[in-house]
Amino acid sequence: MNRSAVLLVLAALIIGLASGYWLAGFREGSEPSTPAEKKILYYRHPTNPSVTSPIPAKDEMGMDYVPVYEDQAPETGQAEPHPSAEAPRERRILYYRNPMGLPDTSPVPKKDSMGMDYIPVYADEETPNEANIIKISPDKIQKLGVRTAEAEQRDLVRTVRAVGLVEPDERRFHAVTLKFDGYIEKLHVNATGQSVKKGQPLFELYSPDLVSAQNDYLIARNSQSALNNANPRTQAEMENLVQSSLERLRYWGISETEIRRLEQQAEVQRNLVIRSPVSGVVMEKMAVAGMRAMAGEALFKLADLSSIWIIAEVFEQELGLISAGQTVRVRLDAYPGRTFDGKVTFIYPTLNPETRTVRVRIELPNPQGLLKPMMYAHVELAGTARQALAIPQSSVLEGGKRTQVLVDRGEGRFEPRIVRLGTRGDEWVEVLEGLKAGENVVVSANFLIDAESNLKSALESFDAPEPPPGNHADHGGM
Structure with missing residues (x-):
């Protein structure tokens, strides 16, 4: 290369x-x-994505809520952004339910036998937890005879019932006494309990003072007749003397009948008849034929029973429902099926510490004399009506510290609901919390439904597997 x-x-x-x-x-x-740092939109429940929170939180089992970021799309399987995640909303807790689905609830936070926290049930939850729902087939509902009633606004009236005794009207007592000394020679009324009329003779007596007063009157009247031709001054003086003698007899209590007899017969009566001042019944008789009667000494005690009292014993907690002028219905054992109407006239100012009752005075007319002193009476006082959300008393299930009803959810589904009650009427009871107007509650066979639900829960607890040792609240030496 x-x-x-x-x-x-x-x-x-x-x-x-x-x-x-x-x-x-x-x-x-x-x-x-x-x-790049991701933005958290909200936090969702680890097992229920529909439950969210704007801040970090934990679920009922202590697990952390899962954060949902801004870049997470709905198709990733995460929950869509909550429309109200920007502002927390306070939710009102109605009660706490058993975490294992048993039909057991509590108004306050508590733990079950396994140490698990009870789950809160909020007021804004549209449907209850299905674990608390009692399901019954339609044929069993028909056999049990289940009936329901609607919670509604109505006039709530509470009737106060008490017992009492018939007593004479204290304002209609009369004592027969003398204003001079004398001797009873004859009795016309000689038995206790005897009825007398006004003006009826009671007894005859002899009195030296009375004989002297009659003689003075007759002398004065005869002298007045003899001085018809005297001067006017003398005639006026004699007229005054006659009137003075006559008034003396009236002041001593001599009846007009006896005075007229004295004027007509114009002679002194040795025995004077004492008559009854009122119509009534002899309650006490102290007069005895031949006895000496002293001035001021009571010889008879009479009672006018045309109007009587009933003294009723009302319990302390019901005293606020009673007021003067209130109408009263009275029944007596002596007259079954018959009622008498009266009126409250007085509430006594003291309370009996032994019976914790207050005496209430009731006044009744007694024109026929049917009501007799010391009769036993049953008293009913109707309280003032007021508007309230109420349900029938037969729908309430009392269980120690817990009071609940069975709400009909339709299709054989019944929800146990804890309620707080107020004033109890004759057949209805006020609901303060736990129910809304229009909801239906079971009023018959509710005890059978509740008993069946508790039995099912007990049987299921026998079949449930025992928890591992590590889940118990008591960890031994750990």
Whole structure:
């Protein structure tokens, strides 16, 4: 090979090497020196892509939410950007459900027997967890006789029931006493409990003072008749004397009937008849024939029973539902099937510390005398009605600290729902939390459905495999 050919080969090699270094430098200069930082749009649930969070979070099992970047397309299998990822939204927790799907819920956070946290159920969740749904076939629903009722706004009325005793009206008591001394010679009313009419004779008595007063009156009246021709001054003085003697008899309590008899007969009556001042019943009789009656001494105690009282014992927690003027319905054991209407007239200011009750006075008319003192009475007081979201009391399932209902989801699906209750009426109860107006709750056979659900859960727990030792809350010496 000649020298010129060798030089051409060397030149070609030099040019090739230079081109290779130039291309390598161009490629290195075109690539970035450090990878570009990706922008995170939001974080999604590791197993449920539809659940997202604008900030880092953990799921119920403690797993981290997966970040979703700006350059991730929907076709990569990742969740599409959440439309409201830019602003967090506070969600209200209704209750916490069992993580293993058992029909057990709690109003507060807790752990199950395996140490796993209960899962929160939020108010904005459209459908409940299917693990909590109780499914029953249509034929079994028909056999159980399941009936439902709608939660609705209605007037809630609570009736207060109490017991009481019939007592005489204290304002209608009358005591028969004398304003002078005397001796009872004859009794016309001689038995306790005897009914008397106003003006009816009670007894006859002799009194020296009364005989003297009658004599003074007759002397004054006769002297007035004898002085008809006297001067006007003398006639006026005699008229005053007659009136004074007559007023003395009235002040002593002598009835107008006896005074008229004295005027008509114009002679002193040795025995004076004492008459009843009111119509009523003899509650007490102290008068005895032949006894000496002192001035001011009570001889009879009469009670007008045309209107009576019922003293009812109302429990302390129900006292706020009662007010003066409230209508009352009364039933008595003596008259089955018959009711009497009365009115609350007074609420006593003290409470019985032994029974924790307050006495309430109820007034009833008693024109026929059917209501007798010391009768046993059953009292019903209707409280004031108010609007509230209510459900039938038969739909409520009480279970210790937990109160729940069965919500009908249709197609044989029933959801146990924890509720918070308020005022209880006669047949309906107020719902404060846990239900919305229009939802249907089971009102019959709900205990059977709940019992069947608990039985299924118990049987499934027997078939479930035992957890490995490492999953127990108690790790021994670790």
